[in-house]
Amino acid sequence: MASTGVVVRRGVGGELRQAARDIRDVQRRGEVPNSRPLPDWVRRLAWLLDDAFAVPGTDGRRVGVDGMLTFVPVVGDLAGLGLSLVVVLAGVGAGVSLPTTLRMLLNVGFESLVGLVPFGGALADMVYKANNRNVRLIEQDLADRRRTRRSSAAVLALTVLVLAVGAVMTVLVMVAGVALLVWFLAWLIG
Numbered sequence: 001m002a003s004t005g006v007v008v009r010r011g012v013g014g015e016l017r018q019a020a021r022d023i024r025d026v027q028r029r030g031e032v033p034n035s036r037p038l039p040d041w042v043r044r045l046a047w048l049l050d051d052a053f054a055v056p057g058t059d060g061r062r063v064g065v066d067g068m069l070t071f072v073p074v075v076g077d078l079a080g081l082g083l084s085l086v087v088v089l090a091g092v093g094a095g096v097s098l099p100t101t102l103r104m105l106l107n108v109g110f111e112s113l114v115g116l117v118p119f120g121g122a123l124a125d126m127v128y129k130a131n132n133r134n135v136r137l138i139e140q141d142l143a144d145r146r147r148t149r150r151s152s153a154a155v156l157a158l159t160v161l162v163l164a165v166g167a168v169m170t171v172l173v174m175v176a177g178v179a180l181l182v183w184f185l186a187w188l189i190g
Helices: 002-028 040-051 065-069 075-094 098-115 120-128 130-143 145-189
Strands: none
Touching: 040 065, 040 075, 040 130, 065 075, 065 120, 075 098, 075 130, 098 120, 098 130, 098 145, 130 145
């Protein structure tokens, strides 16, 4: 009864802060919080989405429902994204680390973004196979958390670096374009 009074006084915000502190403390000690084996249905879902059908005449190449869904504009892309997020959520439920979760979301986001390109996106979607990649990441994270967390953090850092360099290059190209336009207009007038 006394503990109930403490919970009521601490409130939901206090409960969440305490849970976050507990998770942080467990991770600092190197323990694996909430680690459970990946359910078989997640592997089967990833297989269905990425490898369910053999492509005739391609010497064993396989495609899944996810790649075919991208041929249906907007709705197919959203359905593929939703099903891919189920695999990510299963990984979170199994207890993967935050960098690995972010890397899985990066896989899904990349595949979904490329999948928006008509026809070429469907082909890329069939080749990239984000769901299979994510299942492998989940299994690697559950087997060797530190190694997977480090490699995922490296991939995320590289992605941020590439995006930053891309943004700087885009700004430079825009400035150069404006300068070229101003020069051209000055040349025409002058």
